Amino acid sequence: MKEFAMFIDGKRVAGANGAFAVLNPATEEVVAQCPQASVAQLDEAVAAAQACYETWQYSSDADRKALLHKIADKIEENAAELAQIVVEEQGKPMFLAQMEVGGAIAWTRATAELELPVDVLEDSENKRVEVHRKPLGVVGSITPWNWPLMIAVWHIMPAIRSGNTVVSKPSGLTPLNTLRLVELINDVAPAGLVNSVTGESGIGSGITKHPGIRKIVFTGSTPTGQTIMRGAADNLKRLTLELGGNDAGIVLPDADPSAIAEGVFQTAFLNMGQTCAALKRLYVHDTIYEEMCEKLADVAAQQRVGNGLEEGVTFGPVQNKEQLELVSELVEDARANGARILCGGQPMEGNGYFYPPTIVADVTNGSRIVDEEQFGPVLPVIRYSDVEEALRLANASDVGLGGSVWSSDPAKAAQLAQRLECGTAWVNGHAELLPYAPFGGCKMSGFGVEFGQEGLLEYTSAQVININK
Incomplete structure (x- = not known):
């Protein structure tokens, strides 16, 4: 049975609180044991992401694009393994799992090519006014069990493309693919850029309330989204919530x-x-x-x-x-x-x-x-x-x-x-x-959008540079 580990600050990490079983929904048999993180390990992951952010926020557009293409290459090289894991932990047929992996590769490459614009509001004889888009800091990603690889890619790639760093927490029902994805990312990324924590004992709520996390992107149910919104109020975290639909x-x-x-x-x-x-x-x-x-x-x-x-x-x-x-x-x-x-x-x-x-x-x-x-x-x-x-x-x-x-x-x-x-x-x-098309809901289906340039801008804040010549 393959052993899965979390990644914190570029290193494989076992769960401080032991491990829990991940079941195959087609057989009800154990696929693998997944590490169970402690809240202290969540703190370590946020600290590692913050330390990496101190330099990554100043990385060039070219470096960020190049890294995303390297990550896409790593996913492509390991496509068969990733599809196998998707089927075993999530249950979808192999052809659909292969589509999910293919989509993850294509989405990573598409996100790499997105641009962060500098808008010039005035450029006159005496004044120039520009709007720049700046990263937010550490992003917390919380993903569901239905598309475990694809949704992790949707969260992680625009975050690092726009200069942020990430702490990723997958669903405890389907954590294995995300753990493997983050491991592959760490093969080519700076230590601490993308970290993973798994477990259902206070980890999700810990991310929601953590003072070191500046934004949360969450895909899941409306009641959980409401809980996240309440927890995020303490330090006014930015939120992208893609919640339930009917x-x-x-x-x-x-x-x-x-x-x-x-x-x-x-x-x-x-x-x-x-x-x-x-x-x-x-x-x-x-x-x-x-x-x-x-x-x-x-x-x-x-x-x-x-x-x-x-x-x-x-x-x-x-x-x-x-x-x-x-x-x-x-x-x-x-x-x-x-x-x-x-x-x-x-x-x-x-x-x-x-x-x-x-x-x-x-x-x-x-x-x-x-x-x-x-x-x-x-x-x-x-x-x-x-x-x-x-x-x-x-x-x-x-x-x-x-x-x-x-x-x-x-x-x-x-x-x-x-x-x-x-x-x-x-x-x-x-x-x-x-x-390339923004996606998000209205009413109780959440707010904020993902995908395309509008989705990328959700991971940034606007800074006006007002230059008196």
């Missing part, structure tokens, strides 16, 4: 169910539905409702559910037992209240947290399965008769991460998409994230 899709009456069923299914069940920006509520017009339900059930029936390491598997397990129980509970609640379960609908027998792709028809807003984020392999399909009604129902949520409109008339769909209350609205697609 994304709605609206299928207009002119859409062709045969043409869009595959796209709707794949964006709803991406990573077994365990994706923040996955499509989680589908509103379909009366005239095509039954056909759309039938086509989605047909696509679901084509999936091969199993261990992601096995040949031909397209659909893996739910990542953990608690999430499996929530998914089961929501489906049973819908069933008890008269919903039609078109396929799936109950956990599979045997080892592993397997739940087949499930389409639930004849539900409405007010049902738990519609109002609550399932974050699993279930899609409720809601019937509507008036487009304005569908828009009202789609927006009747306290979260607003993403949304979509599906139609044979993209121009008409785009007009409706602009009225969705969400950070990103797609037309004839969903859940597509791009390294």
Whole structure:
């Protein structure tokens, strides 16, 4: 069994509080032991990051770009190992794990090429006024269990590209990939630039409240984001919070169910539905409702559910037992209240947290399965008769991460998409994230954006240089 270690100040470190087991969700067997950090080790990691920041903040653009490309090279050289770890600790099928690793490489290279501008506000005979973007200091990264490598890359790379240093804490359910990533970074980066700490005993709250951390970037649930926000108040930490979503899709009456069923299914069940920006509520017009339900059930029936390491598997397990129980509970609640379960609908027998792709028809807003984020392999399909009604129902949520409109008339769909209350609205697609396009939510889905130049600027503060000639 491979041994994993934390990295603090460029050195491999064991957990001062021992270790804890990481389970494979497909087998419920132990993948590896993960170090359990102490709060004192968190302090050491922050101190190492601060010491590195004293010089890294003055590093050149060229040096930062070059380092990110070196990191991308290291990820690429170890792509097969990283994909294997993703499957074993997270559960997604191998082809999807390979996509995650490939995405991490591409995102690192794209982030390397972003620029921090100097804006000139005035350049007259007597005065020049410039706006510079300066790094903040030590950044705390807290990542979830659904895309353990990709989201760590999303947090770490713009932080160091903009001149900050990092303390990274992955989820205790999927810590191994992040530990390996930070180890690879330390092969080519200055000591203390990126540090890792793991453990669930006070480490997350310690990062939230730590006076030496100047910014936190967090991806996860809304309640945890609220807790982080409260803890961050003491030293006014900057925050980027990408929180829960319950994304709605609206299928207009002119859409062709045969043409869009595959796209709707794949964006709803991406990573077994365990994706923040996955499509989680589908509103379909009366005239095509039954056909759309039938086509989605047909696509679901084509999936091969199993261990992601096995040949031909397209659909893996739910990542953990608690999430499996929530998914089961929501489906049973819908069933008890008269919903039609078109396929799936109950956990599979045997080892592993397997739940087949499930389409639930004849539900409405007010049902738990519609109002609550399932974050699993279930899609409720809601019937509507008036487009304005569908828009009202789609927006009747306290979260607003993403949304979509599906139609044979993209121009008409785009007009409706602009009225969705969400950070990103797609037309004839969903859940597509791009390294050059800012991504973030509104309402209770958080604030701040990631990706592109706007995402990079979130890791900086503005300094005005006012020069009297």
